[in-house]
Amino acid sequence: MALIVQKFGGSSVADAESIKRVAKRIVETRRAGNEVVVAVSAMGDTTDELLDLAAACTPIPAPRELDMLLTAGERISMALLAMTIKGMGIEALSFTGSQAGMITTAEHGSAKIVDVTPGRVREALDQGAIAIVAGFQGFSRDSRDITTLGRGGSDTTAVALAAALGADVCEIYTDVDGIFTTDPRIVPQARKIDAISAEEMLELAAAGAKVLHLRAVEYARRHGVALHVRSSFSDEQGTIVYDPQKGHPKGEQVEEPVITGIATEKSEAKVTVGGVPDAPGKAAQIFEIVAKTHANVDMIVQNVSAADTNRTDISFTIPLGDGRRVIDALEAERETLEFESLQYDDQIAKVAVVGAGMRTSTGVSAQLFRALYEADINIEMISTSEIRISVVTRADLMDKAVRVLHTAFGLDSDTEATVYAGTGR
Amino acid sequence: MALIVQKFGGSSVADAESIKRVAKRIVETRRAGNEVVVAVSAMGDTTDELLDLAAACTPIPAPRELDMLLTAGERISMALLAMTIKGMGIEALSFTGSQAGMITTAEHGSAKIVDVTPGRVREALDQGAIAIVAGFQGFSRDSRDITTLGRGGSDTTAVALAAALGADVCEIYTDVDGIFTTDPRIVPQARKIDAISAEEMLELAAAGAKVLHLRAVEYARRHGVALHVRSSFSDEQGTIVYDPQKGHPKGEQVEEPVITGIATEKSEAKVTVGGVPDAPGKAAQIFEIVAKTHANVDMIVQNVSAADTNRTDISFTIPLGDGRRVIDALEAERETLEFESLQYDDQIAKVAVVGAGMRTSTGVSAQLFRALYEADINIEMISTSEIRISVVTRADLMDKAVRVLHTAFGLDSDTEATVYAGTGR
Incomplete structure (x- = not known):
């Protein structure tokens, strides 16, 4: 039983x-x-x-x-x-x-x-x-x-x-x-x-x-x-x-697919703190202030600092609902943080490609970048884990990016899926 | 506090x-x-x-x-x-x-x-x-x-x-x-x-x-x-x-009114078992059968038996909702109970006059019966406790009976009460 x-x-x-x-x-x-x-x-x-x-x-x-x-x-x-x-x-x-x-x-x-x-x-x-x-x-x-x-x-x-x-x-x-x-x-x-x-x-x-x-x-x-x-x-x-x-x-012998699925997220915004002095502890200061707002930071990207200015840009994504609080908190500390600009962008989308086979398969990211490049989709941020690659694109290009990657990684089915109303929650 | x-x-x-x-x-x-x-x-x-x-x-x-x-x-x-x-x-x-x-x-x-x-x-x-x-x-x-x-x-x-x-x-x-x-x-x-x-x-x-x-x-x-x-x-x-x-x-010295209030009940029915042999145990038999239906018996009245037939009538009131069950249960036992007729009357009302002063005051029931008699209201059943007299009348005479008794026992106020919508439950 x-x-x-x-x-x-x-x-x-x-x-x-x-x-x-x-x-x-x-x-x-x-x-x-x-x-x-x-x-x-x-x-x-x-x-x-x-x-x-x-x-x-x-x-x-x-x-x-x-x-x-x-x-x-x-x-x-x-x-x-x-x-x-x-x-x-x-x-x-x-x-x-x-x-x-x-x-x-x-x-x-x-x-x-x-x-x-x-x-x-x-x-x-x-x-x-x-x-x-x-x-x-x-x-x-x-x-x-x-x-x-x-x-x-x-x-x-x-x-x-x-x-x-x-x-x-x-x-x-x-x-x-x-x-x-x-x-x-x-x-x-x-x-x-x-x-x-x-x-x-x-x-x-x-x-x-x-x-x-x-x-x-x-x-x-x-x-x-x-x-x-x-x-x-x-x-x-x-x-x-x-x-x-x-x-x-179905048994151990089944080979893991390189890519199992593609997830999307449209409810995040990108914050870019521009012209931050490239000094030790600056990033920590920024994210301490963000943490105090209880915003949930997802991806973080820091550019290489320009040699002539010794300043860098730090971008990160947060849930849309936290945007106002984070921007206000950073603006309030502009003098301490010594950054030059603050940008808020809510027209972004995140596409994440996931597959346990990535561990043993090489060239997945190259394949992904090429597919998006050929479809004229610009990548704004990238973050990876052992079995995932996430990219940030323009929000209006998200659906196209997903379709392109779904095809590129051989996930397309011959038939169309039945879609029910509702969200499954 | x-x-x-x-x-x-x-x-x-x-x-x-x-x-x-x-x-x-x-x-x-x-x-x-x-x-x-x-x-x-x-x-x-x-x-x-x-x-x-x-x-x-x-x-x-x-x-x-x-x-x-x-x-x-x-x-x-x-x-x-x-x-x-x-x-x-x-x-x-x-x-x-x-x-x-x-x-x-x-x-x-x-x-x-x-x-x-x-x-x-x-x-x-x-x-x-x-x-x-x-x-x-x-x-x-x-x-x-x-x-x-x-x-x-x-x-x-x-x-x-x-x-x-x-x-x-x-x-x-x-x-x-x-x-x-x-x-x-x-x-x-x-x-x-x-x-x-x-x-x-x-x-x-x-x-x-x-x-x-x-x-x-x-x-x-x-x-x-x-x-x-x-x-x-x-x-x-x-x-x-x-x-x-x-x-x-307000203190012990306040004299208790003879009558404090009058309650009414219209959701009962009267069952009359007619021509019951006036032998010991017959009433017990009847109410054992009624008890098995889980009906809540309220008032019970037994008439004096007619000398020539040695038969008597037993009437009692039950909630309206229990009527069908009680009648069916009694009919099923007609031969054992040896009664001559069975009547069901749902056009009755009960009026109860309550007052702790009744204990020390005489003539309350006489006053009640006279007031109803003078208003042409027939009493069908009577039951009393130490501080209550209940009477059953025709349902369509209930309001009149209450008004007559309210006046007779000096309960009328000079002003009219405010009535809110709803039932107070």
Whole structure:
């Protein structure tokens, strides 16, 4: 008997009809002889509606109370899902994050899981019941308060439960068929990836792929949890995210592709601090000031200093929403930093090419630069990891860059991918 | 420093504007130097909306899951109320029934409070915070599950907290100005009662007065909790429900009125089992059968048996909703019970006159019967307690009966009462 953890997002349980459809799938998995644990998000727009209510009551809601408020969302979806399954004749019990033993830090809105003690979930399984667990939420032993895990929290709940229970697989249901070589809305010839290593998935998620949340992928990799990303609208196999330590699910002999996928990100801006004195410690000063704004710096590029002036340019990318704060903070320190100019550019896009085969394959970056050059696409910034190359281009050239690279690295499929509405979150 | 428990029902927190109004009142009570604990119901129609959702998912929702679902309602209202108060600069913390120590039996949907351990509420007060507690909900130690208290549950939560914390008063906020001598929609000259003893309030609530729930009044009487029923729309004093052991709040010398109030009930039906053999044990047989249907029998009347037939009629009243079940159950046993006829009458109303002064005052029933006789109102059933006389009349004569008795017992006010929309629940 296998133990399967299934995660359903808000769009999969948006209304009574969707809940019944999801319940049916869960019951089928149980009837096939598996033990089933389900992590579920709040219904459709519930979270946004609760946030609107909070905003109507007070301008800056207290984080503790906001968590108390938002966790009502999963309480509703999980109870409805459990009663629907029970109505189909299969025993089911719902558990809040606290009841399911999701022990977290006390940071409201972005709590981290510190321990998982799913004793009641295990008991429910032992009694033959399906356990329905509220995603996104936990409980802090220190503050004795209800917490939430922040964005992508329900994926993380599912993965953490799978790890703690020693599940055979954690199925992440979404509204797309799996992980694609790139966004099918940009490249209709994008192919569904049958299997991808956790480290490649991590690079893709970090570079902007939206289907799986970075944190959940990290958790899965750290605990060796196999993920299966698949559509809640079909019975087709999706994408297996496997632990490279345990090898490819189809056997060791499968050769790793040089490039597995291409991720894109349009929600960043580039800041260029121009004419910075090329003296030790200047870069540190700049990024200390940026760090104080809590902006999340992604790529950093420093040009070679011009010999005649002994000054250099430092460019970096940050999320669009942090732009104002970062620019204000740097302007306020212009005299200390002694820079000559400050540029802010929100018309950029990032394209990241990821593949574990890059490690053993030479010439990938050359191939990438040539493909973009031949398509007349200028590269403004470059950053690389062992298995990833990211480039920054003009925003309006992003789609073209992705198409060119998708073809250049032989990722194009013969058929066009089915694109569902929604975002998969 | 006084400790005040305040209860706000769903209509008082129906939207963001109402929540802000309620928050303002709570903050004023705190700023006046009191410790404040608040019990709050779910917003407006939330509970009904959740019930509709459940019904759309499955025909007979599992009680455990239904409780899990419904308790999301107070979680939303209490979190919004707490964050609104915090936004006004006063510390506030919300607590679920479980966090507030509302320990109940495990009966889902109608759990009874078995213990109240409000340690966290007390801590919050000691830190100078206002504690906002979810009404209607609790936690069973036996099943480790979330429970709900059933109808009127939020009143009961407030009273139980007041008892456990030794509060000076438990204020029940509603959309009417207090307890009236009778329903002002029937008798515009109804007077607001300044003070009423708990035993009188209990009789009125049991006889159909809707402002306070019977169970909360019972709990308050048993634990000596003083209630103050007042409007959330005005600052006027409402009605004090006092412990008769401790005496009238205005001093012992106040003479108890003979009649304090008149309650009405239109949601009952009368069943008459005709021609029952007048033999020992027949009535017991009948009511054993009725008890098996779980119908709540209210009044019972047995006529003297006719000497020639040695048969008698037994009439009783039951809630309208139980009618079908009771009639079917009796018909099924017609041969065993040997009755001659079975009548069902849903066009009846009950009028109950309540007053602690009845104990020491003679002639109250004579006065009542005469007043109704002179108004041409026939009495079909009578039942009495030490401080109450209830009569059953035709439903279409109920309003007239109430007006006649209100005048006969000198309850009429010189001015007309203000009637708000809504029901006060």
